[in-house]
Amino acid sequence: MSEEKWRRVDGRAWNELRPIKIESGVLPNADGSAYIEMGRNKIIVAVYGPREMHPKHLAKPDMAVLRCRYHMSPFSTHPRRSPGPSRRDTEIGMVMRYALEPAIFLERFPRASIDVYAEVLQADGGTRCASITAAAVALVDAGIPMRDLVAACAAGKIEGHIILDLNDHEDKYGEADVPVAYMPRLNKVTLLQMDGVLSPDELRRCIELAIEGCQHIYELQREALKRKYEEVVEEVKGDE
Amino acid sequence: MSRLSIIPKLKRRKILDAIASGRRMDGRGLEEYREISVRRGVVEKAEGSAEARIGDTWVVAGVKIEIGEPFEDTPDEGILVCSADFAPVASPTFEPGPPDEASIELARVVDRGIRSSDALGLKDLCLIPGRKVYVVYIDLCILNHAGNLLDAASLAAVAALMEAKKPIYEVRDGKVYPTGEVEPLKLRRLPIAVSMAKIGDVIVLDPTFDEEEVMDTRITVTVDEEGNVCAVQKSGPQGLSVEEIWKAIEIAVNKAPKLREKLEAAL
Amino acid sequence: MSAYFENRAIVVPGDILYEGRIRAGNNTYRMGGRVYATHVGLVEYGRGVVSVIALEAGYMPMVGDIVIGYVVDIDVGQWIVDINAPMNAILKVPDAMEAPFTPELVMTEFLDVGDTIVAKVVDLDRRRTPILSILGGELGRVDEGLIVEMTPSKVPRLIGKKGSMVSMILKETGCRLVIGENGRILIQCADREDEELIVNIIRKIEREAHTTGLTNRVHDYIMRMRGVRNE
Numbered sequence: 001m002s003e004e005k006w007r008r009v010d011g012r013a014w015n016e017l018r019p020i021k022i023e024s025g026v027l028p029n030a031d032g033s034a035y036i037e038m039g040r041n042k043i044i045v046a047v048y049g050p051r052e053m054h055p056k057h058l059a060k061p062d063m064a065v066l067r068c069r070y071h072m073s074p075f076s077t078h079p080r081r082s083p084g085p086s087r088r089d090t091e092i093g094m095v096m097r098y099a100l101e102p103a104i105f106l107e108r109f110p111r112a113s114i115d116v117y118a119e120v121l122q123a124d125g126g127t128r129c130a131s132i133t134a135a136a137v138a139l140v141d142a143g144i145p146m147r148d149l150v151a152a153c154a155a156g157k158i159e160g161h162i163i164l165d166l167n168d169h170e171d172k173y174g175e176a177d178v179p180v181a182y183m184p185r186l187n188k189v190t191l192l193q194m195d196g197v198l199s200p201d202e203l204r205r206c207i208e209l210a211i212e213g214c215q216h217i218y219e220l221q222r223e224a225l226k227r228k229y230e231e232v233v234e235e236v237k238g239d240e
Numbered sequence: 241m242s243r244l245s246i247i248p249k250l251k252r253r254k255i256l257d258a259i260a261s262g263r264r265m266d267g268r269g270l271e272e273y274r275e276i277s278v279r280r281g282v283v284e285k286a287e288g289s290a291e292a293r294i295g296d297t298w299v300v301a302g303v304k305i306e307i308g309e310p311f312e313d314t315p316d317e318g319i320l321v322c323s324a325d326f327a328p329v330a331s332p333t334f335e336p337g338p339p340d341e342a343s344i345e346l347a348r349v350v351d352r353g354i355r356s357s358d359a360l361g362l363k364d365l366c367l368i369p370g371r372k373v374y375v376v377y378i379d380l381c382i383l384n385h386a387g388n389l390l391d392a393a394s395l396a397a398v399a400a401l402m403e404a405k406k407p408i409y410e411v412r413d414g415k416v417y418p419t420g421e422v423e424p425l426k427l428r429r430l431p432i433a434v435s436m437a438k439i440g441d442v443i444v445l446d447p448t449f450d451e452e453e454v455m456d457t458r459i460t461v462t463v464d465e466e467g468n469v470c471a472v473q474k475s476g477p478q479g480l481s482v483e484e485i486w487k488a489i490e491i492a493v494n495k496a497p498k499l500r501e502k503l504e505a506a507l
Numbered sequence: 508m509s510a511y512f513e514n515r516a517i518v519v520p521g522d523i524l525y526e527g528r529i530r531a532g533n534n535t536y537r538m539g540g541r542v543y544a545t546h547v548g549l550v551e552y553g554r555g556v557v558s559v560i561a562l563e564a565g566y567m568p569m570v571g572d573i574v575i576g577y578v579v580d581i582d583v584g585q586w587i588v589d590i591n592a593p594m595n596a597i598l599k600v601p602d603a604m605e606a607p608f609t610p611e612l613v614m615t616e617f618l619d620v621g622d623t624i625v626a627k628v629v630d631l632d633r634r635r636t637p638i639l640s641i642l643g644g645e646l647g648r649v650d651e652g653l654i655v656e657m658t659p660s661k662v663p664r665l666i667g668k669k670g671s672m673v674s675m676i677l678k679e680t681g682c683r684l685v686i687g688e689n690g691r692i693l694i695q696c697a698d699r700e701d702e703e704l705i706v707n708i709i710r711k712i713e714r715e716a717h718t719t720g721l722t723n724r725v726h727d728y729i730m731r732m733r734g735v736r737n738e
Contacts, residue, residue, distance in 0.1 A: 027384050028296040029331050032563065040284065044383060046329035050565065050593035061634070064593070069328065069336050074379040075286040075302025083325055083379065084338070103520075105536075105545065108567075110635060112593035117329045117336070119381065121300060122283045140520055143563035143660065145545040147536065148521030185521040185543065225547050226517045229562060229717050236718045248577045250623040254653055258699075267703070 006161060009169050010039075017153065017165045017213055022134065022224035024141045032142025034224070036134035038153075039167055040124035045134040047142040050112035064109035068096040070131055072120040092128045099132045099152065099181040099191035105145040114144060125168035129153045132181050132191065137221050149221050150190060152181035153213040155206040157198060162205050164213045178203065180210035184218040247453040255454050259442050266295075266448065271491055273446045276499065278395055278506035280403045288404025288425070290506065292396035294446060296386035298330075301378060301396035303404040305425075307416060308375040310366065318365020318373045322351035324380040324393065331385040331449075345475065347380060350394045352471040353431035353462035354378075359401065361428050367409055372416050374406055376425075387448035390460050390473075394433035395499065399506050401427055431470050432499045434492035435460040438480060443487055445495065459485070461492035465500070469493075514552050517717070518544045518559060525557045532558025548660075549717055562717055564660035566592050566689040568637040572628045573646075575654060575687035576639065578620050584608040586618055588626070588639060591659070591689040596637035598626065603641050623649045625685055625693065645685065652683075652695040653702055655709050659690035661716040665709065672722050676708060679729045704732055 008014070018039030027033035030046035053059035070092040074083045100116065116138070118131040129152035136150040156166045158174035171177055176196025182189050189207070198206065258265045268274065274295030283289035288303035310317060324347035328334045339347075354360065365374040378400065380393045405422040437447035437455035447455060457476030464470050469489065474480060480488075511523050518524065522544045524535060531537040534546040535558055544550065546561035568574070568590065576596060580587035586598040600608035604617060618624070625646050630638040641647045657665065665686060666673050673684060680701050685693040692709060696702040708725055715721055 027298075027329060028386065029384050030329065031565070033329070042283065044329060048328075048332050051332075052593070052595055071327065071336075073300070073302060073325070073381045074323070074377065075283055075289065075304050078285050078304075079306060080304035080377055080379075083323060085336075109593045115328070117327065119327050119329050119383070121381065122285050124285075140547050141563055143546060143561060143565045143658070145534070146520035147543065147545070149519065183521070185523065222519050225519045229517055229547075232715055233718055236715055236720075236724070246577075246579065246621050248623050248654070249621040250649060250652065250654065252621075261699075263699075
């Protein structure tokens with residue numbers, strides 16, 4: 001089977017991302033927020049802070065503490081999932097924190113907390129990556145000083161083919177899944193996980209492919225962040 | 241944003257003065273809703289879903305339908321389960337954690353309006369009496385709390401039910417088999433919750449977050465198509481006079497048809 | 508040595524603004540031979556310096572800032588004040604009244620939880636906690652008016668070049684404004700219509716902060732709103 005003829009379950013090419021829509025500043029109450037659709041994933045992320053840490057004993061004297069909470073709405077999956085936090089949610093919250101922390105100037109806010117809340121309204125494979133991508137936009141929207149953006153997507157393998165951005169079906173029935181988060185300007189990988197089985201060479205190809213995907217997502221993040229302001233500039237021009 | 245749990249006195253006074261003048265902080269009259277929008281089908285994976293916005297308040301409801309065993313005391317009725325999550329995305333004052341009393345109250349009042357009006361027709365949701373019935377879950381996700389969550393949650397819940405489709409099962413030899421087909425739930429009623437705050441001597445419709453911070457108490461009246469009341473909840477520390485209660489019911493009965501139009505017009 | 512953007516282009520964190528010898532100004536950082544942005548905002552190439560005017564940024568207290576705060580708690584000999592910063596500020600008794608702290612002093616009689624104050628940041632202590640004072644001219648408890656919040660990094664736009672924007676607004680409306688560098692603005696007007704006009708002006712400035720010709724547009728806006736009202 002040649003790479004050209006083989007098609008994925010949703011008709012995408014092996015190195016093609018799902019359609020992605022990112023919007024910044026969607027929640028009036030939050031200090032910063034973003035909404036992302038990545039294929040059928042629909043996720044909203046809010047950022048609160050930097051603010052006084054509660055409870056106080058969790059504060060660090062020399063830097064802010066980043067806290068990430070990942071949560072799936074009960075109706076986000078089929079069948080319905082229980083509303084309480086699962087072990088998976090806890091782990092994803094942690095890896096989100098590790099993925100985002102290197103990009104933030106935490107040392108500028110001693111004793112404060114920065115809270116990132118990701119709420120998954122619909123899940124379709126790759127929610128942790130989509131959450132990280134949206135969280136980076138929400139952090140910028142909150143005015144938190146950042147070294148770089150963080151973009152994330154997965155690569156993997158199904159039916160012997162290396163593919164980019166696995167959907168739910170490919171995640172379930174594929175041979176491997178490699179979620180990657182990446183700081184494009186600083187050229188650093190900040191999230192790397194894998195499940196399944198790959199040869200070292202395949203794993204390397206997956207990581208390289210995921211980074212390519214991140215580069216593309218990064219451009220969409222930049223556009224989303226600038227769009228809000230560019231629209232106002234256009235509107236003001238129209239008035240004159 | 242600060243995690244301010246007390247409202248500054250200066251702000252409190254402004255809110256009270258505005259209400260006393262008959263024109264609220266956001267320019268509304270006392271018995272006026274903020275802008276309302278309802279959109280259906282926001283989460284395709286759910287059997288039904290909708291979002292409702294009242295001003296900056298934003299609630300998403302998702303309906304999931306499964307098969308389960310009936311309760312012993314209602315062997316021939318389907319089961320309705322309504323829950324709410326005050327997600328910490330929605331307000332600087334919300335903390336992650338198990339549902340607190342406010343979110344439980346919210347879910348229960350929304351549930352009561354739907355249950356009392358028998359909007360779902362729970363008897364129609366029985367497959368094998370005593371053994372297999374449909375279980376309809378309504379989950380409410382609060383995305384932004386700008387006051388009057390209850391009316392928004394209730395609108396979102398009913399809108400989600402309106403478009404919800406249940407899987408059709410074939411009953412054979414005391415067992416149920418999925419047919420792969422679906423059909424609409426067919427709502428019998430569209431209950432509408434209308435909430436008001438009592439602030440000083442004044443009843444104000446659709447309170448904002450700040451108004452709820454200064455209110456003496458709140459009353460929610462849920463009304464069906466025929467103008468019958470199908471749920472009431474008085475919530476908050478202070479009391480209401482009987483006259484105030486009559487007034488609240490009258491306002492609710494008058495306002496509900498407008499909100500129902502929003503539901504029916506929702507795409 | 509080269510600039511990567513046009514002057515006043517919108518940039519986002521991580522964007523490389525300049526390569527070569529130049530001072531890294533506000534909302535930028537240097538790494539290797541390059542200067543990067545830390546905030547979304549407008550890049551400004553000045554003489555020997557590159558900086559970003561942030562369009563989103565929280566408030567970081569600096570000594571000398573005038574801020575508007577809410578008293579949120581009372582401790583022994585000090586009030587805890589929310590000033591819209593990453594940490595609460597402290598107002599000690601000697602910085603609030605011309606009298607020393609004694610155990611007999613009933614602090615709530617002077618300032619209570621829920622009170623609003625205009626204060627000055629006079630110090631940052633060893634743990635970088637802002638220390639406030641309300642001794643002096645315009646400082647102290649506020650009993651009248653409306654507080655509006657705006658993005659702190661956009662406050663300079665409300666003030667304008669040499670105060671041009673705020674003096675135009677004051678002249679046209681006759682209201683009194685106290686502008687807190689922490690993004691809280693106290694509005695005191697004779698009537699509610701003017702108060703609401705000012706709120707809308709602040710919203711407009713906040714939304715259009717990154718555009719040019721803003722003072723003129725705000726002036727036109729005031730004239731237009733006046734016209735509508737007088738009709």
